Amino acid sequence: MIRLKNVSKIYDGDKPALVEVNIAVTKGEFVFLVGPSGSGKSTFIRLLLREFLPSRGDIFVAGQDVIHMRPWKVPYLRRNIGCVFQDFKLLTNKTTFENVAFALEVIGRSRATINNQVPEVLKLVGLEDKLDSYPDELSGGEQQRVSIARAFANRPPILLADEPTGNLDPATSLGIMTLLQRINRTGTTVLIATHDREIVDSMRKRVIALEAGKVVRDQLKGVYGYEN
Amino acid sequence: MIRLKNVSKIYDGDKPALVEVNIAVTKGEFVFLVGPSGSGKSTFIRLLLREFLPSRGDIFVAGQDVIHMRPWKVPYLRRNIGCVFQDFKLLTNKTTFENVAFALEVIGRSRATINNQVPEVLKLVGLEDKLDSYPDELSGGEQQRVSIARAFANRPPILLADEPTGNLDPATSLGIMTLLQRINRTGTTVLIATHDREIVDSMRKRVIALEAGKVVRDQLKGVYGYEN
Amino acid sequence: MKISAGYFTREAFSSFKKNIVQSIAAVTTVALCLVIVGIILLVMFVGGQVIRKIEDKVEIEIFMEGLDGPAQAATAGANPVNRWNQMEQLGNTIRSWPEVHKVDYISKEEALRKFKKDFSNSPLVVQQIEGNPLPASYRVGLNNPREVETIAKRIKDLPYIKELTLNPDENVKFGQDTVRKLFQVTRWISLAAVGFATLLIFVSLVLITNTIRLAIFARRKEIGIMRLVGASSWFIRWPFILEGMLEGLSGAVVAIFVLTSLWRTFFANLATGKVFAFLSFNFDQVTFVKLLLLLALSGAAIGAAGSFIALRRFLKI
Amino acid sequence: MKISAGYFTREAFSSFKKNIVQSIAAVTTVALCLVIVGIILLVMFVGGQVIRKIEDKVEIEIFMEGLDGPAQAATAGANPVNRWNQMEQLGNTIRSWPEVHKVDYISKEEALRKFKKDFSNSPLVVQQIEGNPLPASYRVGLNNPREVETIAKRIKDLPYIKELTLNPDENVKFGQDTVRKLFQVTRWISLAAVGFATLLIFVSLVLITNTIRLAIFARRKEIGIMRLVGASSWFIRWPFILEGMLEGLSGAVVAIFVLTSLWRTFFANLATGKVFAFLSFNFDQVTFVKLLLLLALSGAAIGAAGSFIALRRFLKI
């Protein structure tokens, strides 16, 4: 489902953000991406979304060659990927409802379907009474949950989540993780970048650990594993 | 140093974000503010900064009546408060260095002092090699650390931090917390809204717990205390 | 794809409302630019008519020696009836040319009356005039005054002209120097007006697209997010284009309202008012309505095009 | 407070560079608006001179019966030398008035020469003229042609005028109707031009502040953050105002460059060129440079004011 071959990414600066990364994630897997701040987790996720291209290497997502893809095909790739962004990336001019609805409008869902599905999805993340709030009328955690709801609203085959519980209390975090696990069980490939040691340690899924852009560990049923 | 009397805050909607809050924090205290997502922590902090006024009640910060304050005096109040915002609030047009320097320029520090102090402060949060990066060239955790550095750059008597470690790995989080504790020991009043159970539980400081806008617990040497 | 026009329209309207500051800025810009351009076009139209009126005063005069109707013709010697016929024929020939708008006959009596009026200050001159030494003449008005030289030349080459005028070069006149100067001046003014109008239209285009570009630039993050969520270029573009059209159209409507008021209180009075009554230009409603429709259409087109252009750089993947 | 002007200036320049899209938009808007306004002002200046030239052609003519120098005066009866003196005196009196710009004497001979030229088409008329029946005359040019009626009336009330002209009401002339119409038309054109220029200036102000407002609106978050970090209103304002001034000034410089080029290739030629040579208006460099300085100053002022105004709503606590 996701395959990276010798992928390196060097931003304008000198220090590389990713170095020779080789990773394969098969369909239906549940993967944690861990690593200290600045180790390249977000870069990894943004490469899969083709937000930019890697400096070297090949990337395949959902059977498509991300690097040699025609520009006009990129939106179709992205519709196969639900993504929770670290900074949420909500449309500030749209309400909670409209933000989630947008992901469905993009793939041409009918109004009726949207009116039906969006409140359902928002209920799953506990925002059923914030449908008409704009992002800046929401608390940090609420915004994060809108972003999560939008990511899986159109049931994409791949779900990427960048620090999806950074602004959530442990109870809500656990709820979200349970939700993501349930989504994973329906066949969705899930990849989560996180700092939440508690969750990683308790769930015992595959863990890929980055450090300064290098994959230093790739472990099935792994743990967060950094010592303080 | 901080005193709230019967403070309530109701946003345009119906449900109140804060209900009859009575809190007093004395000079030099170290306080954790905990509570589930949407319980009013950020609202609490923003009220202290006079980002907006409460619907009811009185607020005193650094000896000043926040509510009856003349508008032109507000900047002077804010210069007494360093604040780490949940969404960082970095100036996107300024580099890391310039963002931190801004907090010093505002209080009229000389160029020499700024050139001297800013790199020092940034070193404390581990960003000594990101001085010239713009916020969108930084990872989430790096942005958060810039926000932290800016908050205490001018050594304010009060330091507020809204979820300052949400995007940081446990090791870096601990480093930041140690730093905040050190700052606290020099006499600075510190108030931290957080979801990080590990840190709250290990530090054993005063804990104020909010739930749906109400103070449900105010405990010296407390713990995070929410069960999953 | 099942993308409905309904969605785009809804989006465009709601975005127009939600970004009201930018919308108002765009609408104001379009409105003000179109008002200015509209005024210039109206002035050019009116001015054009005034210039035409002035140019229409250019005439060719043909002075004919000692001839004024069959009766007096007898005194002029030669074959008077024949010459009278020749004169009639000359008038008819000229009148038959398509370039000629009218041919007026000024008899000797009329010429004398005018002479006496002109010299009322010098009664001695009038006293000295015996009989009627002034010649009769034709005044030839042209459809296109700019053809005056050609037509004058053609008249000089007509048959009988030598007999009638004795010296065609002297007696077929059109105030050559003044006319040339007049046409130079009017052409220069027209050119300057067209140049200025073109400049104004160009400036308006730049200012309007500038404003729209700024408005869209401020929303580049929004566009980036839409991209990341999988929206195709056209899916993003349509609402923006419709919003641009809406802004352009609203601006045009405001401009039309302003221009109509201006027209009612100002230009319309010109035609009937005293000042320019002697020019008595007419400006039919149809032309005005056409102008307004043109403005509305341009407004919408500029708005849409402005959005389209401004979006380009943000829609690159 | 130890806030240095250096910090504000640095901030303004760096912000100008970092927000280059908005800066360019603002500079373009200022430049284009000032070019248009500058052209209108130049045209008004030139047009005003043309109108003055035309109005200067308005003259008062005083026809004096049968008098042309002491020699011929003898033939006119009465006391010829005395009348000649009166005529001289009349001329001198009028010439001494401050409103009068010049008094030209047209002798009988000159009048006759002109008459013969005018009637070259009617040799019979010229043949009939015996001796010189045309009167001598004064032509009075005024400093302000609009005073023509008053001055004409004053001339009619002068001593000797009855003896010299026999009938002052007939023989002191200034083409009353034409002159009135001319002044109506020129006043109307001037009014229209001033109105249009005012409108253009107003529109420019709105468009420029609009653009600056949009640019600042796009940065409202930035301003909000500065507030939250404890910046005072003026600390935030100064860099924006300086940036606005910088934009306005840059725009003005561009406009000045464009106008100077236009002036070189176009207006300057007018004065020497053939078309308007007969008007021979002069446009001194000093006026032009003054105009340019005015533009530069206005540019900077508008930019600063625009920023100041646009900031107000974002600086409320």
Ligand SMILES: Nc1ncnc2c1ncn2[C@@H]1O[C@H](COP(=O)(O)OP(=O)(O)OP(=O)(O)O)[C@@H](O)[C@H]1O
């Ligand atoms: N646009 C950019 N330009 C230049 N450098 C960048 C850019 N984005 C990220 N970087 C750098 O690349 C490195 C990796 O960043 P990345 O965002 O992938 O880290 P991360 O693992 O997500 O960290 P965090 O946990 O703090 O979010 C960081 O050092 C960061 O400063």
Ligand SMILES: Nc1ncnc2c1ncn2[C@@H]1O[C@H](COP(=O)(O)OP(=O)(O)OP(=O)(O)O)[C@@H](O)[C@H]1O
């Ligand atoms: N500007 C606003 N307008 C309306 N409602 C608001 C606004 N800001 C916050 N709220 C609501 O007030 C409540 C408290 O918000 P607040 O941001 O204080 O929560 P929080 O404790 O910081 O939550 P989190 O841990 O998720 O950041 C939430 O339900 C939120 O939706």
Ligand SMILES: [Mg+2]
């Ligand atoms: Mg990251």
Ligand SMILES: [Mg+2]
């Ligand atoms: Mg919060």
